[in-house]
Amino acid sequence: MDRVPVLKLGDILIVSIQIDLQDQSVLALQEDLADRVVATGARGVIIDITAVEIVDSFIGRMLATIAAISRMLDAETVVVGMRPAVAITLVELGLSLGGVRTALNLEKGVALLNHLDGAQIVTAAQ
Amino acid sequence: MGVTLSVHADAGRRRIEELLQENEEPVFKRWLEIAGSSSNGHVDRGSLVGQLRELYQALRQSFGESSDSSDLRGLLAELSRSRARQGFTPTETAIVVFGLKEALYEIVENDGSPEALRGFVWFSRVIDELGLFTMESYAAARERIIIDQAEQLLELSTPVVKLWEGIVAVPLVGTLDSARTQVVMEKLLQTLVDTGSEHAVIDITGVPAVDTQVAQHLLKTVVAARLMGAECVISGIRPQIAHTIVTLGIEFGDIVTKASLADALAHALRQSGIEFVKHRGTRIAVRTVEE
Known part of the structure; x- marks a missing residue:
C-alpha cells in the first residue's frame, strides 16, 4: 500500500497527493495526519491535489473528514490546486466541501494560512 | 410474366441509353438551359457547363456495363454541398437533376417508340432517386453549416x-x-x-x-x-x-x-x-x- 508523505514546513503540514488514492491509503493518511498535527503542534494543514485528476464522493468526503479532524486539533485545513474538471465534478456530485478553505495554488495556500494567523493575533490583541 | 416485363424494361433501358448517346448534344443543351434559367444568373455559366458535362458522363457511365454509380453520387454530393454553402434554395439545387428528365422527354416524344416510353419511366425513377439523394446531401450540408456556426457562436460569446x-x-x-x-x-x-x-x-x-x-x-x-x-x-x-x-x-x-x-x-x-x-x-x- 502506498503511503502519502506528510511534509512539515514551519508550523504548516503539507500533504501532496500524487497517487491514485485507495481506501486504505486514505484511512492511513487520516491517522498519520492526526498524529503529526498533535506531534508538531501545527496550526495549518495544506492538502495539495494538483495531481488529482479524478474524484469521487469518497475523495470529497475524505477532504471534509481531514478538515474536521484538523479543526478538532486547532489547525486550519486548506485544499490547494484543485483542477477545474475536479471542481465541476464535485459540484455536480453536490459536494461543496463546507468548512474547508481552498486556494488556487500552494503559494496562495501558505499566504492564506499566514494571513489567518495574523488576523487571529490582531483579534487577540484587541 | 416477370421475365417478359424485365425483358421489356431492359429493352427500354437500352433504348434510353442509345438516345442519351445519339442525342447527347441537344439533350445537354436543353438541360443546360433549364438548369441555367433556374439559378437566377448567380452561377458562373462556365462552371455550370463543366459540372453538367461531368454529371452527364457519370450518368452514362452508371448506365453502362459496370453500372457503377459511385462517381455520379460523388459529383452530385459535391454539387449539393457547394450550392448549400453558396446559399442556393433547395429548388434551385434539385432542378439541376430534374432538368435532365425534361430535357430527355422531348427527345423521347420525338422518338415515339413504346420502348423509349417504357424506358423513360425507368429513367425518371432513376432521376427521382438521384434527386432525393441531392436533397439529402443538400440538407446534410446545411445541417453541417448550422452546427459549425453554433460552435463558433459558443466560442465567440464567452470571453474571459x-x-x-x-x-x-x-x-x-x-x-x-x-x-x-x-x-x-x-x-x-x-x-x-x-x-x-x-x-x-x-x-x-x-x-x-x-x-x-x-x-x-x-x-x-x-x-x-x-x-x-x-x-x-x-x-x-x-x-x-x-x-x-x-x-x-x-x-x-x-x-x-x-x-x-x-x-x-x-x-x-x-x-x-x-x-x-x-x-x-x-x-x-x-x-x-x-x-
Whole structure:
C-alpha cells in the first residue's frame, strides 16, 4: 500500500497527493495526519491535489473528514490546486466541501494560512 | 410474366441509353438551359457547363456495363454541398437533376417508340432517386453549416477578460443554457488557474431572463470557483431580474451580488486590498495596502 508523505514546513503540514488514492491509503493518511498535527503542534494543514485528476464522493468526503479532524486539533485545513474538471465534478456530485478553505495554488495556500494567523493575533490583541 | 416485363424494361433501358448517346448534344443543351434559367444568373455559366458535362458522363457511365454509380453520387454530393454553402434554395439545387428528365422527354416524344416510353419511366425513377439523394446531401450540408456556426457562436460569446491583476470577468450575453454554462464554467475556471486570479466577476447584464435553471447554473459556477479557492461576484442584476429572482424564491446564499460591473470591480479590489485615492484634479492614483 502506498503511503502519502506528510511534509512539515514551519508550523504548516503539507500533504501532496500524487497517487491514485485507495481506501486504505486514505484511512492511513487520516491517522498519520492526526498524529503529526498533535506531534508538531501545527496550526495549518495544506492538502495539495494538483495531481488529482479524478474524484469521487469518497475523495470529497475524505477532504471534509481531514478538515474536521484538523479543526478538532486547532489547525486550519486548506485544499490547494484543485483542477477545474475536479471542481465541476464535485459540484455536480453536490459536494461543496463546507468548512474547508481552498486556494488556487500552494503559494496562495501558505499566504492564506499566514494571513489567518495574523488576523487571529490582531483579534487577540484587541 | 416477370421475365417478359424485365425483358421489356431492359429493352427500354437500352433504348434510353442509345438516345442519351445519339442525342447527347441537344439533350445537354436543353438541360443546360433549364438548369441555367433556374439559378437566377448567380452561377458562373462556365462552371455550370463543366459540372453538367461531368454529371452527364457519370450518368452514362452508371448506365453502362459496370453500372457503377459511385462517381455520379460523388459529383452530385459535391454539387449539393457547394450550392448549400453558396446559399442556393433547395429548388434551385434539385432542378439541376430534374432538368435532365425534361430535357430527355422531348427527345423521347420525338422518338415515339413504346420502348423509349417504357424506358423513360425507368429513367425518371432513376432521376427521382438521384434527386432525393441531392436533397439529402443538400440538407446534410446545411445541417453541417448550422452546427459549425453554433460552435463558433459558443466560442465567440464567452470571453474571459482580465480587469485587474488577480481579477477576471465574464460578461455573459444572451440566453444561458446547460451547454453554454458548461463552456463558460470551464473557461472561467481554467482562466482562474492560468492567471492565478482569486477574484472573478460574472456579469449578467446581457442575459435577458433569469429563471431557476439559469440561477442554478450560476450558483454551480460560483461554488466550483470557490472549491478552487477563488471568490465570485455576480453583477449586472437589473431591477426586473432582481424581482424575478426574489419572486421565484431563489436563494443566492452568501454569494455576493452587485448591481453593476463597476460595483463588483470595486468590491473585488477592496477584497484584494487595493485602495483608490482621489487626488486633486481628475487623475486617479492607485496604491496597494501592504499587509
